[in-house]
Amino acid sequence: MTAIVLPELKNGSGGLPSQPTQPVASHRRDIAVPALLIEDASKRFIVGRKRKPVVAISHVSMRLERGDIHGILGANGSGKSTLIRLISGLLTLDEGRVEVFGHDIVRDEMAVKRLINRVSVDAAFFKKLSPMENLLFAARLYGMDGTRAKREALQILARLGIGANRTTRPIEQMSRGMQQKVAIARALLTSPTLLLLDEPTTGLDPRSKLDVQTFIEELRETHDATIVLTTHDLAEAERLCGRITILNDGRVVAEDTPDGLIALVASRLGRPATLEDVFMTFTGRSLDDDVEEDESESDD
Amino acid sequence: MTIVAHELKASYAFIERNFFLTRRYWGWEIAFLVYSVAGALSISLIGADQGSPTLLLTLMVGAIFWNYLSVVFSWIAETISVERWEGTLEYTMMAPIRRWSQLLGSVLYAMVYGLVHTTVILIVLILFFPQLDLAGANPVTVLAFMLLGSFSFVGIGMIAAILPLLYVERGAQMTFVLQSCLLLVSGVYYSVEILPPWMQVLSHLSPATYVLHGVRAGLLKGTSVVDLFGDVWPLLVMGVVFIPFGLWAFGRAERYAKRTGKLKRVG
Ligand SMILES: Nc1ncnc2c1ncn2[C@@H]1O[C@H](COP(=O)(O)OP(=O)(O)OP(=O)(O)O)[C@@H](O)[C@H]1O
């Protein structure tokens, strides 16, 4: 069965981005190819002649199945954005490999690029251009034609609470949260099958946050998208993520379901725990050694 | 075939976006046009002042066509620096498009923009100097050299675009340095024969030298393109050599940027 499905997956996912890989979805259960596979990835940054390189990502491995929403938590500077950039091909790997739906990100660069999109913390746009002009440019890069791009952009923006009348004025006149919503729309417009969300809701008001979260859930259900989500909002992580990886200094220190992590920390602390306790436990520097021991135990 | 269609669509994306940018900054575009017209006019007036119609035309051609080449050149380089500045470069780099289609879009837009810009300046100058006699000019030669010139400037433009790719704040300014060096050696306002021999060697390596020589011959003497083959083939060779070299160099720079994390600005 798998042997039959595999080539079909290659076709579907290698095609134009405007065609979400429908035929594959129906075979979801049969597919052994993970949506995202990271094996032993490492990335160092050279920051000066005399200084030691910064190890941003160290021997990280991860596996996501189709339809997963996978959270990445970690303190500032723990390597979340670097990991997202490595998957996006914006940084090259020093070691290890990354595959998206069976395509190697280096060898099958174009195929992978068609499948992914990314939202980062900062909403980068041509600030003098309108949201519509910006979205049209982004959509065309992914092979969409203008009429369809405009129609779908309006739908997505409306869904995120931005009316059609706001789409023609320069984006610089929008508030930060509104710009962030346009950034989310930009990513969704290209129907990515793997969506990389780097703190997408940072800076949004509670209602907008909720809008975006509901939308992310909808996306998984209706578009069959797989999502990597980094966030500092623990309630958001708990609500959305099927599994959570915790990074500390570029290394994976824990990975489990939110409940699994909470149970683990609860038993360690000897009292009921929250996801906040989990975060504190695994990212606290004083507990580093403690954590490493635990890692090797739970890894077996 | 679908791949080519897809890439051409991507090229169109850059054309359309640059058009949107021009439209949004139209006030600035007019100011820039005034600046260019004033510059070309003041240089041409040196010729009028000397009472020499030939000098007037020579300087005028230099001013106008130097303007064309630098507009084309800076649009190509700016395609990168604007994106770098706005932070959108990471998104453009993530898109499933090849660099050549990005380049093609930028170049086509730059040429159309440059052509419109240059035509306006030309019209103003012709109105300003009614004594000019362009009856014997060969417009085909002029146009042919403009197209050939843009073609050979593409590779240099790509190489120039590397600077803003790697250095956000100062990279764009550095392209001006490159431009002024080209201005110096290309015989824009004087003949290259007066340059010291070592500089003349450099002038043979600048496409602008041949473009200006060809345009002047076409405009002043009505020489046909065929008779100017000596200026045509270096331009063709430079296009054929510089464009792949520019793409290759840009690719190298892109990989360097991805290895060292230079593409990112925030987050
Ligand atoms: N382009 C770069 N050049 C040099 N060092 C970098 C670069 N990008 C990231 N780093 C370093 O790599 C480490 C991880 O950074 P990263 O941006 O991935 O953290 P993060 O987990 O996303 O943090 P935050 O929660 O603040 O967004 C940091 O020490 C950072 O200084």
Ligand SMILES: [Mg+2]
């Ligand atoms: Mg980050």
